[in-house]
Amino acid sequence: MNAFHGRVTAALADATLKIAIDRTTNTARAKRAAAIAAWPEFAQARVLGRDIKDHVIANMEYYLNQFETNAKKTGAKIHWARTGQEACEIVVGICKAANAKTVTRSKSMLGEEIGLPHALEAAGIERVETDLAEHIIQLAHEKPSHIIWPALHKTREQVGDLFRANHTDPGALETVEQMVNSARRNLREKFMAADVGISGANFLIADTGAICTVTNEGNAELTTTPPRVHIVTAGIEKLVPSMVEAMTMLRLLVRSATGAELTQYTTFHAGPKRTGDVDGPEEFHIVLVDAGRTTMLAEGLAEMLRCLRCGACMNHCVVYRQIGGHAYGATYPGPMGSVITPSLDGLEKSQDLPRACTLNGQCQEVCPVAIPLPKLIRGWRTKAWVQGYEPVYTAWALRIWEFLALRPALYQIASNMALRVMPVFAKGGWIAKMPLAGGWTRYRDMPRPQAATFLAQYKKRQAAK
Numbered sequence: 001m002n003a004f005h006g007r008v009t010a011a012l013a014d015a016t017l018k019i020a021i022d023r024t025t026n027t028a029r030a031k032r033a034a035a036i037a038a039w040p041e042f043a044q045a046r047v048l049g050r051d052i053k054d055h056v057i058a059n060m061e062y063y064l065n066q067f068e069t070n071a072k073k074t075g076a077k078i079h080w081a082r083t084g085q086e087a088c089e090i091v092v093g094i095c096k097a098a099n100a101k102t103v104t105r106s107k108s109m110l111g112e113e114i115g116l117p118h119a120l121e122a123a124g125i126e127r128v129e130t131d132l133a134e135h136i137i138q139l140a141h142e143k144p145s146h147i148i149w150p151a152l153h154k155t156r157e158q159v160g161d162l163f164r165a166n167h168t169d170p171g172a173l174e175t176v177e178q179m180v181n182s183a184r185r186n187l188r189e190k191f192m193a194a195d196v197g198i199s200g201a202n203f204l205i206a207d208t209g210a211i212c213t214v215t216n217e218g219n220a221e222l223t224t225t226p227p228r229v230h231i232v233t234a235g236i237e238k239l240v241p242s243m244v245e246a247m248t249m250l251r252l253l254v255r256s257a258t259g260a261e262l263t264q265y266t267t268f269h270a271g272p273k274r275t276g277d278v279d280g281p282e283e284f285h286i287v288l289v290d291a292g293r294t295t296m297l298a299e300g301l302a303e304m305l306r307c308l309r310c311g312a313c314m315n316h317c318v319v320y321r322q323i324g325g326h327a328y329g330a331t332y333p334g335p336m337g338s339v340i341t342p343s344l345d346g347l348e349k350s351q352d353l354p355r356a357c358t359l360n361g362q363c364q365e366v367c368p369v370a371i372p373l374p375k376l377i378r379g380w381r382t383k384a385w386v387q388g389y390e391p392v393y394t395a396w397a398l399r400i401w402e403f404l405a406l407r408p409a410l411y412q413i414a415s416n417m418a419l420r421v422m423p424v425f426a427k428g429g430w431i432a433k434m435p436l437a438g439g440w441t442r443y444r445d446m447p448r449p450q451a452a453t454f455l456a457q458y459k460k461r462q463a464a465k
C-alpha cells in the first residue's frame with residue numbers, strides 16, 4: 001500500500017470525518033444550487049467568465065505590464081517571483097526590513113502552495129492566521145483540507161475542544177456564536193499589534209493597479225489596514241482587465257463558493273496610505289508569483305489557469321466527499337487539485353491523484369468558468385500510462401481488456417462467462433466479496449449483474465422490432 005492509499009484507507013475508516021465533510025459540503029451544494037437557480041443569466045455569465053479568463057491568459061504579458069504600471073502609480077512596490085521559494089524570500093525580506101516581529105495573515109491558498117507559513121516561522125517571525133478556519137488549523141498544527149473551508153474536516157465539537165485548550169478565557173463554547181466570540185477576543189489584540197499584514201488577492205485589476213480581496217469575516221481588512229506594511233502575494237493568473245470584468249468574476253466566484261450574492265466584505269486595495277487618509281499601511285508591496293503557472297501554459301493546461309478557487313468542484317466530487325482533503329496529500333485537493341498538483345509537484349510524485357476520479361463530469365458542470373476537468377485529468381492519466389507509472393495490475397488488466405475489445409467475438413464470450421460466474425458470489429442481489437474485486441468490495445457491495453449483456457439485450461430488442 002503506498003502513502004496515498006494509506007491516507008485514503010484511514011480517511012474511509014474515520015466516521016467523524018465523514019460527518020464533518022457531509023455537514024459542510026451538503027450545505028454548500030444546496031446553497032449554490034439555490035443561488036444558481038435564482039440567477040437566470042448564470043449560463044451566459046459562465047461563458048463570459050470563461051472568455052474573460054481565456055482572453056487574459058492569451059494576453060498575459062500585456063496585462064501584467066499594464067497592472068505593474070498602474071500599481072506603481074498608486075505607490076505600490078511590485079516584486080516578481082519565478083518560484084515559490086523566491087516569493088517566500090521576498091516576503092521574509094520585506095518583513096525583516098520592516099523589523100517585523102509579528103505578522104497577521106488573511107487566508108491565501110497561494111501562501112499555502114509556496115510554503116509561506118513555514119518560511120515565516122523559519123525566519124523567527126510570529127505568524128497569526130486571522131481567517132477563523134485558518135486560526136483553527138493553526139491551533140491544531142494541521143494543513144487546510146478545503147480551499148474555501150480549510151477546517152472542513154473538523155466538527156464543531158472538535159473545534160470547541162481546541163479553543164478550550166488554547167484560548168485565554170474561552171468562556172462557554174456550546175454554540176458556534178460563542179466559539180466565534182472566543183476567537184474574536186483572542187485575535188483582536190494581535191490584529192492591532194502586528195507589524196506586517198499579508199493577504200492574497202482574488203483579482204488583480206490591470207487598468208487601475210488595484211487588488212481585490214473577498215472575505216466573510218472582515219479579517220482581510222483588519223489584516224491589511226492597521227499594520228505599517230501590507231504585502232500582497234498573488235498568482236499571475238489573478239489578472240482581470242478592469243473593474244467591469246472583476247464584477248462578473250465576483251458574481252460567479254461568490255455564488256459558486258458560498259451560494260451568497262456577494263461576500264460580506266469585498267475590498268479593493270490600491271497603494272499605501274495617502275496624505276490625509278485616516279488609516280492604511282505606509283508601505284504596500286505586491287509580489288506577483290509565477291511558481292509553475294507559465295509551465296502549466298506550456299504543458300497544455302491553460303484552461304486550468306481560469307480557476308477562481310471557488311471549491312465547487314470538490315463540494316460536488318464523489319471522491320472528495322468520501323475521503324476529504326488531507327487524503328490527497330497536496331495543497332489543492334479534489335478535482336482541481338488532481339490537475340494542478342502533478343504540474344506543481346511532478347507526475348511521478350502525484351500520479352495517484354488523477355486516478356482518484358470516476359470521471360463522472362460533475363466538477364465540470366458546476367465549475368463557474370467551465371474548466372474541462374475530466375479532460376485534463378484524462379490527459380494526466382495518458383501521460384502516466386505513456387511514462388510507465390500505471391501499477392502493474394492496472395497495466396495488465398487494461399492490456400487484457402484491449403486484447404478482448406479488439407476481438408468482439410472473444411469479448412462476448414468473456415462477458416457471457418463473467419455473467420455466469422459473478423452470480424455465484426451474490427447474496428440477495430449484491431456481491432460483497434469476489435476474487436480479483438477486493439479493491440471494490442472492501443468498501444461497498446457490487447450489484448449482481450443483469451440477466452443478459454447489453455449486446456444480447458440490444459440484439460433481442462432489434463429482433464423484436
Ligand code: SF4
Pocket residue numbers: 256306307308309310311312313314336363366367368369370371
Ligand atoms: S476548478 Fe472550477 S469549480 Fe474547481 S475551484 Fe476552480 S473555478 Fe472552482
